[in-house]
Amino acid sequence: MSTAMQQVFAHPVSLKDVQTHFCPGCQHGTIHRLVAEAMDHFGVQEKTIGVASVGCSVFLYAYFDIDVVEAPHGRAPAVATGVKRACPDKFVFTYQGDGDLAAIGTSEIIHAANRGEGMTVIFVNNTTYGMTGGQMAPTTLPNQKTSTSPYGRNVGNDGYPIRMAELLAQLEGVAFSARVAVNTPKNVMQAGRVIKQAFETQLQGRGFSFVEVLSACPTNWGMDPLKANARIAEEMIPYFPLATFKDTSAA
Amino acid sequence: MQKVVIDELRCKGCGLCTTACPHGLIRMSDKLNRQGFLPAVISDEDQEKCVSCAMCARICPDVAITIFKEVKVKVA
Amino acid sequence: MQKRLLVKGNEAVAMGAIEAGCRFYFGYPITPQSDIPEYISREFPKVGGTFIQAESEIASINMLLGASACGMRAMTSSSSPGISLKQEGISYMAGSELPGLIVNISRSGPGLGGIDASQSDYFQAVKGGGHGGYHTIVLAPHSVQEMYDLTMLAFDLSDRYRVPAMLLGDSVLGQMKEALIPHPYVAPADLPAKDWAVSGKDGRAQRVVKSLYLGDGELEAHNWKLYRKYQELRERETRCETAGLDDAKLLVTAFGVTSRIAKTAIRMAREEGLKVGLLRPITLFPFPDKAFADATARTKRVLCFELNTGQMVEDVRLSVARDAEVFFYGRPPGAGSLPTPEELLAQIRTYYKD
Numbered sequence: 001m002s003t004a005m006q007q008v009f010a011h012p013v014s015l016k017d018v019q020t021h022f023c024p025g026c027q028h029g030t031i032h033r034l035v036a037e038a039m040d041h042f043g044v045q046e047k048t049i050g051v052a053s054v055g056c057s058v059f060l061y062a063y064f065d066i067d068v069v070e071a072p073h074g075r076a077p078a079v080a081t082g083v084k085r086a087c088p089d090k091f092v093f094t095y096q097g098d099g100d101l102a103a104i105g106t107s108e109i110i111h112a113a114n115r116g117e118g119m120t121v122i123f124v125n126n127t128t129y130g131m132t133g134g135q136m137a138p139t140t141l142p143n144q145k146t147s148t149s150p151y152g153r154n155v156g157n158d159g160y161p162i163r164m165a166e167l168l169a170q171l172e173g174v175a176f177s178a179r180v181a182v183n184t185p186k187n188v189m190q191a192g193r194v195i196k197q198a199f200e201t202q203l204q205g206r207g208f209s210f211v212e213v214l215s216a217c218p219t220n221w222g223m224d225p226l227k228a229n230a231r232i233a234e235e236m237i238p239y240f241p242l243a244t245f246k247d248t249s250a251a
Numbered sequence: 252m253q254k255v256v257i258d259e260l261r262c263k264g265c266g267l268c269t270t271a272c273p274h275g276l277i278r279m280s281d282k283l284n285r286q287g288f289l290p291a292v293i294s295d296e297d298q299e300k301c302v303s304c305a306m307c308a309r310i311c312p313d314v315a316i317t318i319f320k321e322v323k324v325k326v327a
Numbered sequence: 328m329q330k331r332l333l334v335k336g337n338e339a340v341a342m343g344a345i346e347a348g349c350r351f352y353f354g355y356p357i358t359p360q361s362d363i364p365e366y367i368s369r370e371f372p373k374v375g376g377t378f379i380q381a382e383s384e385i386a387s388i389n390m391l392l393g394a395s396a397c398g399m400r401a402m403t404s405s406s407s408p409g410i411s412l413k414q415e416g417i418s419y420m421a422g423s424e425l426p427g428l429i430v431n432i433s434r435s436g437p438g439l440g441g442i443d444a445s446q447s448d449y450f451q452a453v454k455g456g457g458h459g460g461y462h463t464i465v466l467a468p469h470s471v472q473e474m475y476d477l478t479m480l481a482f483d484l485s486d487r488y489r490v491p492a493m494l495l496g497d498s499v500l501g502q503m504k505e506a507l508i509p510h511p512y513v514a515p516a517d518l519p520a521k522d523w524a525v526s527g528k529d530g531r532a533q534r535v536v537k538s539l540y541l542g543d544g545e546l547e548a549h550n551w552k553l554y555r556k557y558q559e560l561r562e563r564e565t566r567c568e569t570a571g572l573d574d575a576k577l578l579v580t581a582f583g584v585t586s587r588i589a590k591t592a593i594r595m596a597r598e599e600g601l602k603v604g605l606l607r608p609i610t611l612f613p614f615p616d617k618a619f620a621d622a623t624a625r626t627k628r629v630l631c632f633e634l635n636t637g638q639m640v641e642d643v644r645l646s647v648a649r650d651a652e653v654f655f656y657g658r659p660p661g662a663g664s665l666p667t668p669e670e671l672l673a674q675i676r677t678y679y680k681d
């Protein structure tokens with residue numbers, strides 16, 4: 001007997017081996033990796049069509065080595081509907097931020113979900129508009145200061161943070177809806193498992209699958225990466241509980 | 252024998268891996284990398300203590316960490 | 328004997344689209360074009376087509392974008408306010424060089440306006456419509472037969488140039504019934520393969536359909552590329568109908584529904600001995616500017632007739648020979664009726680000079 005070194009954690013094949021434009025501590029990179037690992041796991045890279053949204057997530061095609069269609073702001077679920085209907089045997093997913101999905105794109109997400117479109121939606125909730133410089137998002141927490149809520153989100157004026165995973169779970173067309181976070185290794189591993197479940201939902205033809213991922217935006221939160229990461233557990237998870245709200249495979 | 256291989260050029264110095272390591276083996280360098288960040292580093296001594304749990308790699312947003320594990324192999 | 332059908336213009340559009348191999352329709356109900364989705368929702372199941380009544384005009388144009396990105400012949404249809412909503416997606420399609428057919432059975436505006444015949448969407452159709460300085464190919468049928476024929480042509484031109492195409496009709500053309508002689512669609516043999524469409528990599532290099540160009544000089548290069556395509560369209564694809572140009576002392580020009588009134592008025596004028604010619608643009612973009620320049624090298628007086636307060640007339644003025652005079656007669660909708668041939672004949676008499 002002798003010993004050798006075996007690689008136990010490697011860069012996923014579906015993810016290009018390139019530097020991202022994301023800020024230090026931004027967890028888009030983590031979520032990209034989990035999505036790419038799910039692609040590798042199910043061997044769907046070669047049959048995947050990704051639909052990019054508008055925001056920090058727009059450069060999907062620069063990081064994933066897959067075919068990509070770029071959608072207008074908020075319209076990714078409608079574009080993905082056209083894609084999935086045209087190519088029903090392909091694996092189709094959208095990757096959207098909270099401003100994109102939960103504000104300007106509420107109509108598209110709700111109706112794509114309600115039609116039970118056989119797509120997977122990865123929804124990154126970081127409680128702010130990242131790309132445009134940290135404005136108030138539909139998911140901004142009460143009293144959270146942003147560049148357009150400088151005194152803190154006033155729910156009397158601005159309404160309440162919207163819980164998309166719970167909301168979509170109510171729709172008949174939705175087969176899978178869950179919320180995860182990527183703030184700890186344990187949560188990252190759980191997020192990876194849940195994203196795979198969502199992929200499986202599509203691959204089994206069970207309908208629409210949705211995963212909301214709580215994520216940090218250190219730059220626009222005005223925090224260093226460690227403090228920003230800590231905020232996920234301290235402030236976000238209490239308002240946005242981590243759970244699987246619907247899974248038709250369990251029924 | 253390196254178990255934790257940190258791509259120093261890819262690292263943006265966020266420090267999340269330092270909180271993820273259950274044994275506190277990773278620290279931040281005091282030397283800037285080419286991007287201008289202080290990257291995560293692990294000493295040769297600490298490599299020995301590493302159990303290859305990959306927690307640091309899992310939390311790394313920049314996929315800058317690769318993990319190897321020592322395994323026993325039969326010699327023919 | 329050829330088969331002749333009595334159908335509505337809107338139905339002819341749907342029939343032409345199905346015949347041309349379009350199997351993806353995404354739309355939202357709005358008068359006066361709802362016969363198109365109604366017809367297609369009835370006929371598509373028989374040919375394996377995908378019909379989705381979307382939650383909005385915005386969603387439907389983006390579904391079209393998605394299906395087109397996969398290389399499919401796809402369409403949407405709407406009417407003026409709905410077309411305004413679609414402009415975001417049309418701009419993205421133009422920027423992403425995606426083909427596709429957008430049918431505008433226009434109504435009168437601005438705002439909610441009315442459902443009577445109008446040509447007030449000319450500017451929106453030919454000048455781009457949305458943001459970013461692009462063009463769509465715009466075809467203007469004037470009969471039920473052309474609603475069928477030009478729908479097919481729109482798909483071919485759109486696929487060839489990778490420029491979205493618009494069929495611009497109005498409530499009269501959409502709702503009236505006329506004889507239609509259907510004919511089989513024959514795809515041009517030289518249509519380029521859609522080697523840009525996404526389908527999952529499947530062993531080849533990644534394909535990306537996008538309109539975002541952030542690299543240094545990339546967007547400028549992209550816009551020059553689009554410009555060259557518009558120039559190519561201008562050089563190769565203008566279409567118009569002409570009559571009586573040889574001896575005309577006055578040229579009457581009109582597109583779509585008003586050209587039908589113009590034809591009657593011109594016939595009445597000819598019966599009176601007035602030498603009046605017709606130039607009817609069929610492609611509104613590319614605009615048949617050379618045809619106007621050629622015609623006005625001989626005929627120095629032009630009367631442009633539109634169902635608005637003057638839109639196409641601006642392109643006519645830009646196209647005519649330098650010493651030609653351009654007159655305008657138009658009426659915005661709202662009177663509850665169209666101008667009569669007699670009304671236009673009076674205008675012809677006013678501007679006619681031997």
